Amino acid sequence: MSTSFQVPVITKTEFPALKLANRGKVRDIYDFGDALLIVATDRLSAYDVVMQQGIPFKGKVLTQISEFWFEHTKDIVPNHLITSIVYDFPSSCKPYWKDLEDRSMYVKKTKPLPVECVVRGYLSGSGWQEYKETQNVCGIGLPPGLMESDSLPEPIFTPATKEEMGKHDENITFERAAGIIGRELADRVRDLSVQIYERCAAMAVEKGIIIADTKMEFGLDEKGELILIDELLTPDSSRFWPKDKYQAGRAQESFDKQFVRDYLNSINFNRKPPAPILPEDVIFKTSALYLEALKRLSGKTLV
Numbered sequence: 001m002s003t004s005f006q007v008p009v010i011t012k013t014e015f016p017a018l019k020l021a022n023r024g025k026v027r028d029i030y031d032f033g034d035a036l037l038i039v040a041t042d043r044l045s046a047y048d049v050v051m052q053q054g055i056p057f058k059g060k061v062l063t064q065i066s067e068f069w070f071e072h073t074k075d076i077v078p079n080h081l082i083t084s085i086v087y088d089f090p091s092s093c094k095p096y097w098k099d100l101e102d103r104s105m106y107v108k109k110t111k112p113l114p115v116e117c118v119v120r121g122y123l124s125g126s127g128w129q130e131y132k133e134t135q136n137v138c139g140i141g142l143p144p145g146l147m148e149s150d151s152l153p154e155p156i157f158t159p160a161t162k163e164e165m166g167k168h169d170e171n172i173t174f175e176r177a178a179g180i181i182g183r184e185l186a187d188r189v190r191d192l193s194v195q196i197y198e199r200c201a202a203m204a205v206e207k208g209i210i211i212a213d214t215k216m217e218f219g220l221d222e223k224g225e226l227i228l229i230d231e232l233l234t235p236d237s238s239r240f241w242p243k244d245k246y247q248a249g250r251a252q253e254s255f256d257k258q259f260v261r262d263y264l265n266s267i268n269f270n271r272k273p274p275a276p277i278l279p280e281d282v283i284f285k286t287s288a289l290y291l292e293a294l295k296r297l298s299g300k301t302l303v
Contacts, residue, residue: 002042002253005289006150006278007019007044007056007057008056009053009054009055009056010041010042010054010059010099010103011039011041011042011053011054011210012028012043012279013039013041013096013099013299014020014303015030015082015093015095015099017092017095017096017291018030018037018092018096018169018297019031019032020091021036023049023205024046024061025050026040026041026043026044026045026059026236027039027040027041028041028092029137029183030089031109031265032106032262033109034108034109034121034222035106035107035108035109035228036081036106036107036108036109037089037093037097037100037105037106037107038104038105038106038107038175039059039100039102039103039104039118039239040059040062040063040104041054042054042055042056042057042058042059042061042284043058044058044257044286046257046260046261046275047232047241047261047269047271048235048271049102049271049272049273049275050117050268050273050275051260051275051278052275052276052277052278052279053277055281055284055286055287056283056287057261057287057290057291057302057303058282058287058290059292060102060302061101061234061235061291061293061294061302062103062231062234062235062236062290063084063103063105063303064102064164064291064294064298064300065107065173065231065232065234065294065297065298066105066231066233066234067084067231068230068297068298068300069200069233071230072199072200073199073228073232074194076111076140076192076195076199077218077226077227077228078227078228079228079229079231079232080107080108080110080227081105081106081218082105082107082108083105083106084104084105084106085139086101086104088105088106089104090106090113090210091302093139097219102127102302104268108221108227109222110219110220110227110229111219111220112162112218112219112229112230113181113185113189113217113218113219113220114161114162114181114218115159115160115161115172115177115180115181115186115189116159116160116161116162116164116169116201116214116216117159117189117193117214117215117216117217117218118154118158118159118160118171118193118213118214118215119155119156119158119194119196119197119213119214119231120137120155120158120212120213121152121155121175121197121211121212121213122149122150122151122152122173122210122212122213122239123137123142123146123147123148123150123152123242124148124149124212124251124252124269125239126171126211126237127158127171127213128149129169131146132194134167136169136172137156137158137302138156138158138159138172138173139160139173139174139175140156140158142156144220146171147248147249148248148249148250148251149241149246149249149250149251149252150248151248152242154173154192154196155196155197155201156207157171157174157190158171159171159172159173159174159176159177159186159190160172160215173181174190176188180181180220181271183196185226188226189218189226191255192218192226193216194242195303196216196228197211197214197234200214200277203297204233204240206245206298207296207297208242208243208244208296209240209241209242209243209293209296209297210240210241210242210243210246210252211233211238211239211240212238212239212240212241212252213239214233214237214239215238216228216230216232216233217229217230223266235254235256235271235289235290235293236256236257237239237253237259238256239252239256240254241253241255242254242255242295250270254289255289255293255296256289256290256293257286259282259285259286259289260278260282260286263278263279263282264276287302291303
């Protein structure tokens with residue numbers, strides 16, 4: 001699939017020699033026994049609906065940003081990345097190097113924890129909606145009088161359930177998360193998630209990006225050790241706001257898929273499949289925002 005500007009877009013991978021394990025909203029996952037090959041496609045989901053068109057360079061941006069953050073947090077907690085260099089992938093991947101380059105990670109296989117680890121440093125999205133009604137977010141009481149996009153007194157851990165594709169993740173209290181995965185493990189992932197967020201948010205703000213909130217995932221390896229998995233602090237899993245345009249009291253401009261969400265809201269999308277056709281300017285503006293996030297954070301460019 002390609003656009004009229006001849007920018008290659010990959011919305012689905014077909015690698016006959018490899019064992020496909022799963023297709024998620026964005027990633028195609030191939031099974032290698034004790035390891036997985038995670039391929040970030042250019043698919044985009046909004047409101048848990050996968051759009052019909054891909055976003056140029058999106059999968060590569062997600063992979064490059066995740067790799068950047070994995071490198072900068074590996075002293076806090078080990079992560080699942082073995083290599084992202086295609087030449088180091090198993091030999092059966094060689095015919096597919098061109099499609100895999102820059103958008104794939106060969107990773108350790110783990111047993112993912114059945115909770116999403118969400119950290120919020122600012123009041124936005126579902127957190128803002130809940131606060132307006134209850135002055136709480138996931139059971140955590142917050143000061144009165146906060147505005148939309150306000151900075152919180154300190155980052156808060158607000159876990160969520162992990163639902164199947166097409167269903168909405170549900171915000172839950174820490175107590176409920178502890179009931180699902182056990183108190184000791186819940187304490188650990190909470191503390192690690194906040195520590196990772198605080199370090200990375202401080203790094204990002206120096207580069208002109210406010211990380212308002214983010215979602216992380218953890219898994220247990222074959223030895224039962226806790227490791228960081230999936231993607232990390234990307235525009236898909238986080239809200240990235242330009243620091244120089246930030247103003248509390250309103251929704252923010254962003255380097256993530258909020259631009260697509262805003263378009264869908266403008267046409268009163270019912271948040272159910274099938275997804276509408278996105279205008280070309282929305283597609284390329286979104287692509288530019290993802291590329292800008294990568295450039296600001298890591299200094300890397302893909303075009």
